[in-house]
Amino acid sequence: MAELNNFSIDGVKCMAREGTSILEAARQNGIYIPTLCNLDGVPPKGACRVCSVKANGKLLTACTTKISQGMEVENDTPGLNELRKSIVEMLFVEGNHLCPSCEKSGDCELQALAYRYGMTVPRYPYFYPKRVVDASHPKIVKDHNRCIMCKRCVRAIKDKKGRSIFVFLNRGFETKIYIDPELAGKLTDELARKSVEVCPVGAIMLRGEGFKTPFGKRKYDKAPIGSDL
Amino acid sequence: MAQKVTISPVTRVEGHGKVTIHINGQGEVVQSRLHIVEFRGFERFIQGRPYWEAPVLVQRLCGICPVSHHLAAAKAMDVIVGAGTGYGLPPTAEKIRRLMHYGQIFQSHALHFFHLASPDLLFGIDADPEKRNVIALATSPEYKHLAVQGVMMRKFGQEIIQATAGKKIHGNGAIPGGVNKSLAPEERERFLNGPEPLQIDKMISWAEEALALFLDFYGKNTDMVDNFSRFPSNHLSLVGEDGALDLYHGRLRAVDAEGKKILNDIDYQEYLDYIGEEVRSWSYMKFPFLTGLGKEKGWYRVGPLARLNTCDFIPTPRAQEAFEHYKSRTNGKPNDMCMHTHWARLIETLFAAECMKELLEDEDITGSELVTAGKKKLEGVGLLEAPRGTLFHHYRINRNDQIEMANLIVSTTNNNQPMNEAVTQVARKQMNGQKTITEPMMNAVEVAIRAYDPCLSCATHAIGKMPLKLALYDSKCRLIARRTR
Numbered sequence: 001m002a003e004l005n006n007f008s009i010d011g012v013k014c015m016a017r018e019g020t021s022i023l024e025a026a027r028q029n030g031i032y033i034p035t036l037c038n039l040d041g042v043p044p045k046g047a048c049r050v051c052s053v054k055a056n057g058k059l060l061t062a063c064t065t066k067i068s069q070g071m072e073v074e075n076d077t078p079g080l081n082e083l084r085k086s087i088v089e090m091l092f093v094e095g096n097h098l099c100p101s102c103e104k105s106g107d108c109e110l111q112a113l114a115y116r117y118g119m120t121v122p123r124y125p126y127f128y129p130k131r132v133v134d135a136s137h138p139k140i141v142k143d144h145n146r147c148i149m150c151k152r153c154v155r156a157i158k159d160k161k162g163r164s165i166f167v168f169l170n171r172g173f174e175t176k177i178y179i180d181p182e183l184a185g186k187l188t189d190e191l192a193r194k195s196v197e198v199c200p201v202g203a204i205m206l207r208g209e210g211f212k213t214p215f216g217k218r219k220y221d222k223a224p225i226g227s228d229l
Numbered sequence: 230m231a232q233k234v235t236i237s238p239v240t241r242v243e244g245h246g247k248v249t250i251h252i253n254g255q256g257e258v259v260q261s262r263l264h265i266v267e268f269r270g271f272e273r274f275i276q277g278r279p280y281w282e283a284p285v286l287v288q289r290l291c292g293i294c295p296v297s298h299h300l301a302a303a304k305a306m307d308v309i310v311g312a313g314t315g316y317g318l319p320p321t322a323e324k325i326r327r328l329m330h331y332g333q334i335f336q337s338h339a340l341h342f343f344h345l346a347s348p349d350l351l352f353g354i355d356a357d358p359e360k361r362n363v364i365a366l367a368t369s370p371e372y373k374h375l376a377v378q379g380v381m382m383r384k385f386g387q388e389i390i391q392a393t394a395g396k397k398i399h400g401n402g403a404i405p406g407g408v409n410k411s412l413a414p415e416e417r418e419r420f421l422n423g424p425e426p427l428q429i430d431k432m433i434s435w436a437e438e439a440l441a442l443f444l445d446f447y448g449k450n451t452d453m454v455d456n457f458s459r460f461p462s463n464h465l466s467l468v469g470e471d472g473a474l475d476l477y478h479g480r481l482r483a484v485d486a487e488g489k490k491i492l493n494d495i496d497y498q499e500y501l502d503y504i505g506e507e508v509r510s511w512s513y514m515k516f517p518f519l520t521g522l523g524k525e526k527g528w529y530r531v532g533p534l535a536r537l538n539t540c541d542f543i544p545t546p547r548a549q550e551a552f553e554h555y556k557s558r559t560n561g562k563p564n565d566m567c568m569h570t571h572w573a574r575l576i577e578t579l580f581a582a583e584c585m586k587e588l589l590e591d592e593d594i595t596g597s598e599l600v601t602a603g604k605k606k607l608e609g610v611g612l613l614e615a616p617r618g619t620l621f622h623h624y625r626i627n628r629n630d631q632i633e634m635a636n637l638i639v640s641t642t643n644n645n646q647p648m649n650e651a652v653t654q655v656a657r658k659q660m661n662g663q664k665t666i667t668e669p670m671m672n673a674v675e676v677a678i679r680a681y682d683p684c685l686s687c688a689t690h691a692i693g694k695m696p697l698k699l700a701l702y703d704s705k706c707r708l709i710a711r712r713t714r
Binding site for chain 1: 277278279280281282284285286289310395396399400401402404405409410600629630631
């Protein structure tokens, strides 16, 4: 069994087994570090940078960095929280996120982070990218306007042979989530439902099922994201 | 010298509009128009969206009556998901939607009467604009209780909406084929027997008091109320299957100025066979008409006045009693007196309160069967009677469930020609032969528009000093004088 390491987060003494990520170690010690692209059960990607912390003075993503003996982690500081807020704002302006008519509203992690970090309106200019709704798959509808390229669906939704059903298509600003045409038929009802669940925003929707959860019963209606820690 | 009088913006209505009045060299009004100067574009930008988003998205048209758009879109989507046209939903779903709708009618009518219209009635059309507003009402020792009553009636209606739609404004309770929640038993108990004033019996008695207040005003100002603006027209609304006043569902009926049925209880899925829309270059609002009568003669009124002209009776006892009194004033014939719209609106407010009580007492309202579906269709029409009149929502989707066409005919659009008629009539009466155009004359024009409670878009209200602009032009459209208040 791995050795126990002592480290600290914002001056609070913590312990975790060697090889644990800062993110996981923080959770084990009851400390919240925000995440967006991270998903339990799949390898971390460090794509969104929302979990950025300072480890021994260096800016690193908590999901991909492992703790070490005596590490000093800065997490809930005004500077880091401002950085996180900026990242969330940039994600908002990069796509077309219209919360009032989005069925994920209240269950959306991006929206919940915006609330948690006090985003009122983005400080950056909107891109207003021209993106479309792709409703060609019989089970799900993809709204590219809302996709934040977190790759959760790519990493988590796989067929029985372990092949990713969702893939990235194109490059740079033109990148979009695409269903591998050869594997489209492998998206079972169960996987379709799971793909909606793993999407942190409303980019993947189950056909005809929107708005079934009333206000007050959505994930973040009662308490901000991270309140469970 | 010829003049052009502009009233912009029109105040104490929902949204932005302006009025222009052209006066010739002899001081006669030769043309009056109500221009709607906003452009919204909902019919276009909803294209491509999944159909189940429509009830939540389209309601953003308005902040005063979003429930109407929410439910009209949901009714259209009921057709699309094969849940039937109005009567196919589980009883709980239909009753929750009706409760939501009557809560909306109640709060919107209370808003209009107490906040927007009553300053004109209680202080006078020619009163100082500084005093002719809801703030003056709220600070007046004589009328303070009315302002409070208006606020509390709105609050009750809004809380009914919150309990059924999830939020007071822009909820998501109605979904294609049903609703996403029923009424919690404790909420039901609070509305029925909670502490005063926010309980249903108090609302019914306040609605009756508001009606009595209007009738008292009417008794003292009969000539003005009867003759301020009146002109014959056709009238259109939904009526229940049995001819009863029904604001949520029914068949489409129109009567002419004599009360003869000219649209005989048709299925509104077929509305395109009977209703056309004309575009005129000077307004963003279209002009609907009954195609059977043509553009010139086919225009019609909608709203409270029209509804009480088309329906045969009101299915709740107190409102029916008030209805009989109201109908006796015109010997059962259609009522064409614009200011009687306030009377009709208050009868409907009472009706809405009585309907809410019936629904709250119904066991189904807390039921658990919420949604149904059947064979999918690619097209659906949803109609209901919004506070301001008949509201049409028509959608067509493609095989991928995306909306490819939306046509919305909102209540105020239906009243476009009647409002223009009213403006012309009042402008002529007030301004013909006058050397100067005064503030009370301009307000009289607004009073005529206000009787229709137009919702020109989302809510924008002026309080205190109303930002009216008046510009006088000569016959070559050169500005010769400007007044601002």
